[in-house]
Amino acid sequence: xxxxxxxxxxxxxxxxxxxxxxxxxxxxxxxxxxxxxxxxxxxxxxxxxxxxxxxxxxxxxxxxxxxxxxxxxx
Amino acid sequence: xxxxxxxxxxxxxxxxxxxxxxxxxxxxxxxxxxxxxxxxxxxxxxxxxxxxxxxxxxxxxxxxxxxxxxxxxxxxxxxxxxxxxxxxxxxxxxxxxxxxxxxxxxxxxxxxxxxxxxxxxxxxxxxxxxxxxxxxxxxxxxxxxxxxxxxxxxxxxxxxxxxxxxxxxxxxxxxxxxxxxxxxxxxxxxxxxxxxxxxxxxxxxxxxxxxxxxxxxxxxxxxxxxxxxxxxxxxxxxxxxxxxxxxxxxxxxxxxxxxxxxxxxxxxxxxxxxxxxxxxxxxxxxxxxxxxxxxxxxxxxxxxxxxxxxxxxxxxxxxxxxxxxxxxxxxxxxxxxxxxxxxxxxxxxxxxxxxxxxxxxxxxxxxxxxxxxxxxxxxxxxxxxxxxxxxxxxxxxxxxxxxxxxxxxxxxxxxxxxxxxxxxxxxxxxxxxxxxxxxxxxxxxxxxxxxxxxxxxxxxxxxxxxxxxxxxxxxxxxxxxxxxxxxxxxxxxxxxxxxxxxxxxxxxxxxxxxxxxxxxxxxxxxxxxxxxxxxxxxxxxxxxxxxxxxxxxxxxxxxxxxxxxxxxxxxxxxxxxxxxxxxxxxxxxxxxxxxxxxxxxxxxxxx
Numbered sequence: 001x002x003x004x005x006x007x008x009x010x011x012x013x014x015x016x017x018x019x020x021x022x023x024x025x026x027x028x029x030x031x032x033x034x035x036x037x038x039x040x041x042x043x044x045x046x047x048x049x050x051x052x053x054x055x056x057x058x059x060x061x062x063x064x065x066x067x068x069x070x071x072x073x074x
Numbered sequence: 075x076x077x078x079x080x081x082x083x084x085x086x087x088x089x090x091x092x093x094x095x096x097x098x099x100x101x102x103x104x105x106x107x108x109x110x111x112x113x114x115x116x117x118x119x120x121x122x123x124x125x126x127x128x129x130x131x132x133x134x135x136x137x138x139x140x141x142x143x144x145x146x147x148x149x150x151x152x153x154x155x156x157x158x159x160x161x162x163x164x165x166x167x168x169x170x171x172x173x174x175x176x177x178x179x180x181x182x183x184x185x186x187x188x189x190x191x192x193x194x195x196x197x198x199x200x201x202x203x204x205x206x207x208x209x210x211x212x213x214x215x216x217x218x219x220x221x222x223x224x225x226x227x228x229x230x231x232x233x234x235x236x237x238x239x240x241x242x243x244x245x246x247x248x249x250x251x252x253x254x255x256x257x258x259x260x261x262x263x264x265x266x267x268x269x270x271x272x273x274x275x276x277x278x279x280x281x282x283x284x285x286x287x288x289x290x291x292x293x294x295x296x297x298x299x300x301x302x303x304x305x306x307x308x309x310x311x312x313x314x315x316x317x318x319x320x321x322x323x324x325x326x327x328x329x330x331x332x333x334x335x336x337x338x339x340x341x342x343x344x345x346x347x348x349x350x351x352x353x354x355x356x357x358x359x360x361x362x363x364x365x366x367x368x369x370x371x372x373x374x375x376x377x378x379x380x381x382x383x384x385x386x387x388x389x390x391x392x393x394x395x396x397x398x399x400x401x402x403x404x405x406x407x408x409x410x411x412x413x414x415x416x417x418x419x420x421x422x423x424x425x426x427x428x429x430x431x432x433x434x435x436x437x438x439x440x441x442x443x444x445x446x447x448x449x450x451x452x453x454x455x456x457x458x459x460x461x462x463x464x465x466x467x468x469x470x471x472x473x474x475x476x477x478x479x480x481x482x483x484x485x486x487x488x489x490x491x492x493x494x495x496x497x498x499x500x501x502x503x504x505x506x507x508x509x510x511x512x513x514x515x516x517x518x519x520x521x522x523x524x525x526x527x528x529x530x531x532x533x534x535x536x537x538x539x540x541x542x543x544x545x546x547x548x549x550x551x552x553x554x555x556x557x558x559x560x561x562x563x564x565x566x567x568x569x570x571x572x573x574x575x576x577x578x579x580x581x582x583x584x585x586x587x588x589x590x591x592x593x594x595x596x597x598x599x600x601x602x603x604x605x606x607x608x609x610x611x612x613x614x615x616x617x618x619x620x621x622x623x624x625x626x627x628x629x630x631x632x633x634x635x636x637x638x639x640x641x642x643x644x645x646x647x648x649x650x651x652x653x654x655x656x657x658x659x660x661x662x663x664x665x666x667x668x669x670x671x672x673x674x675x676x677x678x679x680x681x
Contacts, residue, residue, distance in 0.1 A: 030353070
């Protein structure tokens with residue numbers, strides 16, 4: 001766009017699309033962030049989840065462990 | 075500054091604030107314990123403790139900053155490759171974005187021109203692009219912007235300066251910058267956000283780029299701006315406070331924040347990729363003014379970057395960063411009204427998940443900076459109510475038929491000690507800043523010498539004491555309005571030094587005067603013995619109309635300057651970029667005066 005064209009746009013600025021004199025666009029996303037809040041319900045859920053995790057950690061599970069008895073032979 | 079140092083500073087501040095507040099509150103509790111403990115007194119104690127902790131924190135941050143400045147240990151723990159020190163910035167592409175909204179275009183482009191020239195002097199002109207992002211809605215402003223942009227391009231054909239205009243200012247300033255990022259952000263590595271009244275030197279900008287290059291985990295470096303360009307008495311006093319006390323608080327904050335810094339919305343360099351990935355602002359739940367679009371975007375963007383693990387630093391040791399201050403009290407309060415609305419929106423963000431604790435503290439401090447005003451008002455009201463209750467108490471009680479005299483116990487000494495403690499907390503940092511200045515003879519000359527500096531600190535202290543209760547009443551009104559759902563538009567800010575007429579001042583501050591007179595009359599009527607205790611609170615609002623009128627005047631600003639009051643380095647000369655801005659503005663105004671007859675000259679008419 002030459003200077004004359006720009007001057008023309010300025011002269012009748014309200015009747016023309018916005019003047020842009022910029023490098024070529026390189027569109028890239030800027031995603032909207034999501035936020036979760038500490039509501040009473042969220043606090044209760046978090047506590048429940050922690051409690052379940054703690055119980056799971058304490059659970060004793062039967063485990064089958066193979067023993068070779070290699071040390072007894074010698 | 076190691077991680078251990080940071081933890082030490084934070085725990086030290088916490089301990090000092092808690093112990094100072096506990097000492098003062100127990101003193102007040104001891105006074106009340108001799109009388110009955112009523113709901114009124116418990117409320118008074120709670121409000122007192124909250125406010126005392128607020129001023130104690132400010133005091134101890136100032137002390138920490140003074141200590142850092144005294145030991146000259148304000149440098150950031152960021153890597154800066156030694157081989158590039160003092161050299162131009164590296165190959166990274168950096169863009170300076172300047173969002174504008176119906177601003178004075180002459181001044182905007184004059185400042186940009188000074189920044190461009192300074193960049194060229196630093197040998198870094200070719201690494202920086204300029205984007206003027208216009209959201210202006212007024213036809214005159216738009217035409218002026220175009221004209222000034224064309225003029226800039228014609229005069230500096232080697233400068234890569236671009237101009238983009240939006241029809242709608244969706245999302246206000248943050249929406250404007252987000253629009254830029256979505257369209258052109260991918261072209262650049264870093265972005266420096268400048269306000270319409272901001273100026274940064276080429277040296278500071280180059281150093282910021284080098285720091286970003288050397289520290290790939292850093293997403294944002296904020297440079298504390300100093301106030302410049304004030305003509306009125308009010309603006310010059312603000313300017314003086316910013317120059318003398320601002321650097322001390324900035325140094326203190328740097329010691330406390332570490333990589334958990336904050337963003338102040340401008341005069342900062344930002345790494346664009348993490349900014350785009352993490353700073354698309356969410357919409358807050360609820361309706362405006364507390365819900366909806368986020369107004370004070372900067373704190374939130376900083377919190378989002380920290381949430382994603384990026385570092386944010388406040389650079390107290392990088393100079394060359396300036397901005398203009400509001401020219402008068404009315405404009406200052408208008409800006410506060412917008413900021414108050416924006417900061418109160420952050421109340422809900424204090425309870426958002428996954429934010430780091432320091433980010434929550436930034437939100438809390440921002441909210442408290444306005445909520446402390448209604449709390450202070452409540453404290454005054456509670457003290458008056460308490461005094462009235464004590465005055466009305468019968469001096470004689472009966473045990474059966476026998477009268478028993480109640481001996482009143484004087485608490486004057488205890489109250490005076492609390493008042494003295496509060497005075498030390500409020501004015502102590504000013505004295506510390508003065509002591510630091512006295513230590514540096516060269517710096518002292520920048521403030522006009524010993525006597526002008528002393529008188530300036532005294533005058534600024536008196537003025538800020540008079541203004542504080544005015545702010546308290548105004549901020550309380552703002553908070554009340556916002557809580558009742560009244561919102562304010564995010565309009566353009568008046569930056570030119572325009573005086574305020576007596577009538578305009580009277581319209582703005584008649585409520586303050588009436589409230590002060592009514593409170594004074596009530597105090598005189600109900601608690602005459604304690605009346606004088608309330609005078610420091612009442613004098614400012616009672617005389618707010620003449621105070622605003624006189625302090626807005628450029629005549630009194632110039633008068634103060636002639637007599638060496640509120641002198642700062644930018645006024646003494648010797649800062650090339652500011653001198654250059656002044657020269658360019660003077661030249662453009664002269665031209666504007668000559669071209670005033672030109673029919674199409676919107677900017678010129680404005681000038």
